[in-house]
Amino acid sequence: MTGLDSWYAYMKSHDRTALWDLLHPDAVFESPVVHTPQRGRDITFKYLSSAEQVLGGPAFTYVGEWRSANGAVLEFKTMIDGIEINGVDIISFDAEGRITHFKVMVRPLKAINMLHRLMAEQLAAQS
Secondary structure, three states, X not given: OOHHHHHHHHHHHOOHHHHHHHEEEEEEEEOOOOOOOEEOHHHHHHHHHHHHHHHOOOOOEEEEEEEEOOXXXXXXXXXXXXXXXXXXXXXXXXXXXXXXXXXXXXXXXXXXXXXXXXXXXXXXXXX
């Protein structure tokens, strides 16, 4: 199973242990609303599991995929509170298939503003 296969499996199962195992100890997460990269497995896990709670509802779907030798760009769409959200996950994997870098980009601006609020609430709930 490739790292990308493991990511898709996590998105179907919502198994937080599988997500933890998929992350490299030095993983880096880049948010569409936080300026500085978030470094390390702990914070990357917190952001990705929160994002899955906020975005991963029944309307969430991947609509495009572009692969490289060590990563992928996955285009997604979803609907939250009547706002259509379109974005991409840019994921890099190491030789063992673990996520080393995860960047999320989202549009339109009203979706970013809403996600900023919802993610802040979800992250606070995890603390």
